[in-house]
Structures are given as C-alpha cells and as structure tokens.
Amino acid sequence: MKKLILIITLLTLIVLPVLAKRGNKVTIAGSTTVLPIAQATAEIFMNNNPEINISVRGGGSSVGIAAIMAGTVDIGNASRHIKAKELASAREQGINPHENVVANDGIVIVIHKDNNVKDLTLEQVKDIYTGKISNWKEVGGPSMPIVVISRDVSSGTFEVFNKIVLNNAKCIGGALMLASNNAVVSTIATTPGTIGYAGLGYVNETVNAVKIDRIMPSKKTIRNGSYPIARTLHMYTNGAPKGLVKKYIDFILSAEGQKIVEEQGFISVK
Amino acid sequence: MKKVLLIVILTVVAFGILNAETKLKMELWNRWTYQTIDGEVTKNEMALKRGYLRLEPKFGNNIKGRFNVDFFSDEDGLDGAGLKIKYAYLDFSNMLPIKDSKITVGLMKTYFGTIYDWSYQTIDKDPSDKYKFVSSTDYGFGITGYLPNGFGSYALAAYNGEGYKKTAGDINKDMNFVGNIRVTPIPGITVGGSYMMKTKNDSEIDDGTGTIIDNPDREEYAMIAGVGKFAFGPFSLLGQYLQKVTSTPNDAGVEDETETVLSVMPIFKVNDKFELLARYDINDPNTNDDDDKETTIIAGFNYHIMRDAKNAPKLFVQTNYQMTQFEDDSNDESEILVQLRWIFSETLNKGK
Numbered sequence: 001m002k003k004l005i006l007i008i009t010l011l012t013l014i015v016l017p018v019l020a021k022r023g024n025k026v027t028i029a030g031s032t033t034v035l036p037i038a039q040a041t042a043e044i045f046m047n048n049n050p051e052i053n054i055s056v057r058g059g060g061s062s063v064g065i066a067a068i069m070a071g072t073v074d075i076g077n078a079s080r081h082i083k084a085k086e087l088a089s090a091r092e093q094g095i096n097p098h099e100n101v102v103a104n105d106g107i108v109i110v111i112h113k114d115n116n117v118k119d120l121t122l123e124q125v126k127d128i129y130t131g132k133i134s135n136w137k138e139v140g141g142p143s144m145p146i147v148v149i150s151r152d153v154s155s156g157t158f159e160v161f162n163k164i165v166l167n168n169a170k171c172i173g174g175a176l177m178l179a180s181n182n183a184v185v186s187t188i189a190t191t192p193g194t195i196g197y198a199g200l201g202y203v204n205e206t207v208n209a210v211k212i213d214r215i216m217p218s219k220k221t222i223r224n225g226s227y228p229i230a231r232t233l234h235m236y237t238n239g240a241p242k243g244l245v246k247k248y249i250d251f252i253l254s255a256e257g258q259k260i261v262e263e264q265g266f267i268s269v270k
Numbered sequence: 271m272k273k274v275l276l277i278v279i280l281t282v283v284a285f286g287i288l289n290a291e292t293k294l295k296m297e298l299w300n301r302w303t304y305q306t307i308d309g310e311v312t313k314n315e316m317a318l319k320r321g322y323l324r325l326e327p328k329f330g331n332n333i334k335g336r337f338n339v340d341f342f343s344d345e346d347g348l349d350g351a352g353l354k355i356k357y358a359y360l361d362f363s364n365m366l367p368i369k370d371s372k373i374t375v376g377l378m379k380t381y382f383g384t385i386y387d388w389s390y391q392t393i394d395k396d397p398s399d400k401y402k403f404v405s406s407t408d409y410g411f412g413i414t415g416y417l418p419n420g421f422g423s424y425a426l427a428a429y430n431g432e433g434y435k436k437t438a439g440d441i442n443k444d445m446n447f448v449g450n451i452r453v454t455p456i457p458g459i460t461v462g463g464s465y466m467m468k469t470k471n472d473s474e475i476d477d478g479t480g481t482i483i484d485n486p487d488r489e490e491y492a493m494i495a496g497v498g499k500f501a502f503g504p505f506s507l508l509g510q511y512l513q514k515v516t517s518t519p520n521d522a523g524v525e526d527e528t529e530t531v532l533s534v535m536p537i538f539k540v541n542d543k544f545e546l547l548a549r550y551d552i553n554d555p556n557t558n559d560d561d562d563k564e565t566t567i568i569a570g571f572n573y574h575i576m577r578d579a580k581n582a583p584k585l586f587v588q589t590n591y592q593m594t595q596f597e598d599d600s601n602d603e604s605e606i607l608v609q610l611r612w613i614f615s616e617t618l619n620k621g622k
Contacts, residue, residue: 059579060579062580063579063580066579066580066581066582067580067581069581070542070581072542072581084369084370084415084416084420085370085416087416087419087420088416088417088420088421088422088423088454090420090457091420091421091454091457091458091460092452092454092460092499092501093458093501093506094457094458094501094502094503094506095457096457097420167331168330168331169330
C-alpha cells in the first residue's frame with residue numbers, strides 16, 4: 001500500500017506540471033526594443049481574441065533568447081540575431097530556434113536645424129562619438145564645438161549604434177546620455193551644435209537628418225538594406241510557429257499588425 | 271616560461287578590470303557528505319567543497335579574458351583553506367578568416383569529452399575528470415569555433431599536459447595535443463568525439479658516460495572520448511565512452527594498458543524548479559585484469575530555488591545518493607550528498 005501511494009505521488013509530481021502547462025496562453029520575453037511592438041500587437045490581438053491571454057515582459061535580447069532555450073516562454077524577442085554559441089547550445093538541448101522577422105528598424109543621425117552639414121561617413125560619426133573630431137568645421141560645417149548626445153547604455157538603440165557605428169569603441173566621456181528617442185530629438189531641436197541618434201519613427205521636422213555614406217535614411221533604404229545603421233527585429237520560437245503562437249505572429253505580419261509596427265516608430269517588413 | 275605567461279595574463283586581466291567592462295561572478299558549494307563503507311560511518315562532514323571567483327574582462331569587440339580562482343575548505347585530506355588558479359586565458363575573436371572562431375591562449379579549458387562544458391548536474395565530477403583521464407584546465411593555446419547554422423562546435427589545442435595544479439618543477443617537456451568535434455545534425459541529437467595524444471618524459475638518465483640526459487623512452491597515452499546526447503522535451507540522456515591506452519617502454523619493448531569508462535546519465539526535468547537524475551558509470555582501469563572494475567550508481571534530484579533573468583541557476587539544492595561497487599574484495603561505498611550551490615554575478619563598467 002505504501003509503495004502504491006509513493007508511486008502515485010511521484011507520478012502526480014511528474015505528470016501534473018506537464019499537463020498543467022500552457023492552455024490558451026502565450027508568453028513572451030526579451031528585447032526592450034521589440035517590447036512596444038509586442039505590447040501593442042498583443043493588446044489588439046487579445047481584444048480580437050478574448051479567449052487568448054498573452055503575457056509580455058522585457059529583459060533584453062539575451063534574456064529572450066535564453067528563455068526560448070530554456071523553454072520557459074513561447075516567444076523570445078531579440079533586436080539582434082542569435083549568436084553561434086547560443087544556436088549550437090540550443091540545438092544540443094533539443095531546441096530549434098526559429099527566427100521570425102517582425103519589423104525593421106533604422107537609426108538616424110540627427111543634428112540641429114541650423115547646421116548645414118548634410119552628409120557624414122560612418123567613420124566620421126564614429127570619430128565624433130569617440131572624440132577624434134570635436135568641431136563641426138572638420139566635417140564641412142560651421143566652426144563650433146560638437147555637443148555629443150547618446151542614449152543610455154541599457155537601451156537597444158544604444159546597443160545597435162554601439163555595434164554598427166562605434167564597433168564597441170568607447171563613447172566620449174562628456175557625451176550627454178539621454179533616456180529616450182524623444183528626449184534626444186527634443187534636446188537637439190533646442191541646442192545648436194548637437195548631434196544625436198534616434199529611431200526613424202521619432203525623427204521629425206524640428207531636426208535635420210544626415211545622410212550616412214551618401215544614403216538618406218528612409219523606409220525604403222532601411223528596408224532594402226542600403227542604409228548602414230539598420231537592423232531587423234525578431235521574435236524567436238522553438239521551431240516554426242504553431243497553434244496560438246502562429247496565429248499571433250501571423251497577426252503581427254498581417255497588414256493590421258504591420259500598421260501597428262509603424263505606429264510604434266518602426267518600419268514594416270512588407 | 272609558464273610563470274612569465276601567467277604573470278603577463280594576470281597583469282593584463284588586472285588592468286582590464288579597471289578599464290573595461292568586466293563580469294564578476296562568484297559561486298559557492300556548501301556540501302554535507304555522509305559516507306558509509308560496509309555499514310561503518312566513514313564520513314559525516316560539512317565543507318565548502320568548492321567556491322570560485324571569476325572575472326571576465328572585455329577589452330573590446332574581439333578580446334575577452336577569463337580569470338578564475340578556485341577555493342575550498344579541504345582537498346584530498348589536507349586541512350585548511352586552499353586556493354588554485356583555474357582559468358587565466360584570453361580569447362581573440364575574428365583573428366582568423368573562419369567565421370565564429372577564436373584563438374585562446376593561457377590557462378584554458380581542456381576540450382576533451384564533456385569536461386569543458388560539464389555543469390555538475392550530478393554532484394560528482396565529469397567522468398574524464400573523475401577517472402583522471404585529463405585535467406579540466408591546462409596551460410596552452412588553441413582554436414575553437416562553431417560550425418555554421420548551429421550544427422556543432424570544434425576545438426584544436428596544444429597543452430603542457432600537466433593540468434592546472436602543476437606549475438612548478440618537474441613539468442613534462444612534451445606537449446599534449448587534442449582535437450574535439452561535436453555535431454548536432456538535428457536538434458536534440460548530438461554526437462561527438464575527442465582524441466588526445468600525449469607523450470610524457472620528465473625523467474633523466476645517465477647516458478653511460480656519466481652525462482645526464484633526457485630519457486628518450488617516452489610514456490605515450492592515446493585517449494579517445496565518444497559522446498552521445500539525446501534531448502527531447504523534459505528528458506535528456508548523455509552517454510560517454512572513454513578509452514585511454516598507456517604505452518610504457520620497458521626492457522621487453524612496450525607494454526600497453528587500456529582503461530575504459532562507460533557513463534550514462536538520464537535527466538528528467540519535471541518543471542522549471544525540479545529535475546530528477548541518475549547516472550551509471552563503469553570504470554575498468556585495466557581491461558586485461560579481471561578484478562579491478564568499479565561501478566558507480568547515482569540517483570538524485572536538483573531543486574532550483576532561484577534563477578536569474580536568463581534562467582541560469584542562482585540558488586539550488588542538489589541531493590545525490592551514490593553507491594560504488596568494486597569487482598575485487600573491497601567493500602561497497604555508499605554516500606549521501608546534499609549540496610547547496612549559490613551563484614551571483616554582476617557586470618562592472620557596463621558599456622564602458
């Protein structure tokens with residue numbers, strides 16, 4: 001009798017958690033850059049499908065990919081591609097990370113409206129941010145000191161700027177570190193001599209956007225890959241999406257979903 | 271030479287910590303061991319079996335380091351706290367025209383079998399470490415990398431051949447060479463193998479004229495490891511076969527001795543907190559002898575109390591029952607091991 005109770009207890013311990021998993025729930029974690037897309041699309045999707053519950057949290061791209069590898073979420077958001085090490089490790093653990101591109105993102109270099117500089121190279125931007133170039137006259141502008149504005153290091157925008165433009169070089173010590181795209185644009189609009197960067201969706205007529213390597217940032221040049229400071233945004237799933245997850249990702253990729261992507265300041269994939 | 275190399279690495283690492291983004295990590299293993307042999311209690315002790323402090327400075331996009339000091343409250347019957355340098359290496363990425371490859375130099379991992387990525391899911395060591403096939407780290411240099419599309423990984427390295435514990439005199443004058451490959455053709459199924467070639471000559475002889483020369487007769491070791499992994503949902507199975515052929519020169523020529531180990535470890539992850547595991551090892555130190563085999567059976571569980579944001583263990587309890595049976599007349603050994611492992615980490619100078 002005691003043995004029977006022990007066996008039943010063990011089986012309950014093992015089987016119940018497995019059976020209890022999921023239901024009509026989709027869990028998402030990861031990139032803070034992708035977070036607004038996930039939140040906005042999840043809200044509309046749940047309104048359209050009241051029986052489905054989507055829980056969304058941030059944490060960063062590494063957290064999103066680690067969560068997919070651990071099987072603790074259905075979707076891992078990442079504003080970068082999965083690394084070779086992560087992919088090999090995931091496959092060893094029986095996980096098959098599948099990359100779903102849900103949006104494009106471009107980072108625009110912006111300067112004060114009165115500045116006549118129209119074009120910079122990627123190298124010049126790096127030199128400005130690392131302090132090698134400190135006056136606008138060195139890049140064909142007026143004789144005035146350059147005031148460097150950057151984003152806080154925990155932001156996804158900083159991450160991609162750091163990787164593509166700075167190549168992980170150290171940003172100049174006196175740079176003003178701001179917490180949002182909006183803060184960057186509004187500070188540059190009111191401060192002559194400034195340079196900063198922001199997502200394309202945040203750039204407006206109060207500042208000047210600069211061509212990089214003679215390419216003007218636009219939806220077209222970001223989507224076709226010719227603009228250099230651009231990236232794709234991803235939702236990783238274990239294998240090709242299925243069931244509720246597929247339904248949700250299909251919604252993001254639909255015309256309605258991609259409209260929400262654009263409303264969030266990103267560029268649609270279609 | 272090795273001391274100079276170590277000093278250079280330590281200096282670079284210390285400089286890096288002050289100036290570069292550095293990950294700081296600490297892990298501690300508090301263990302209670304209750305051992306009986308033939309019914310007699312032979313151990314009933316609590317100890318800090320192992321702790322380590324790790325610094326991983328990032329010098330830039332392509333250079334990263336790892337410096338690791340291990341400490342423990344006892345080892346091999348020696349009392350008092352001990353301290354050993356376990357890792358002190360630098361990784362240079364993107365130096366070779368091979369994607370996702372890197373060059374490693376210093377006191378680095380030994381890429382043999384599963385010793386280099388063993389995460390101690392059982393309290394017991396990796397088989398090739400436990401049965402003393404290789405040391406987990408050694409001084410050397412190597413090339414490691416990943417195959418495209420997550421299909422696996424590879425490593426080629428050369429080492430001292432003495433492990434991390436031996437840095438003073440009497441160092442082997444020959445180098446060790448290892449090649450390792452692991453392939454995952456489909457997610458969840460991994461096969462791999464390692465080959466290590468080692469010769470050893472740290473003895474000197476009189477050449478017959480009174481001059482002391484290096485002994486030209488080398489003890490040779492050829493070691494192989496075959497690894498198979500299966501992972502499907504909450505279930506995983508790791509199998510490993512190790513073989514070491516030791517060729518010792520003597521008056522009659524060369525005598526070969528073959529040691530083999532077979533190890534199988536199934537794990538069932540009940541949920542995010544609880545995993546059940548078992549392990550079965552057969553170690554035959556000399557396949558020519560009939561009575562030197564030993565068999566170890568392990569059963570236990572890991573209970574995760576806390577995990578970090580990336581789901582890596584932060585605080586967990588490991589409980590193992592371990593029984594070793596010997597083919598000769600030695601008495602069986604039984605052990606109950608309960609271990610509390612706690613880990614914390616922080617990144618300094620982030621984004622610097």
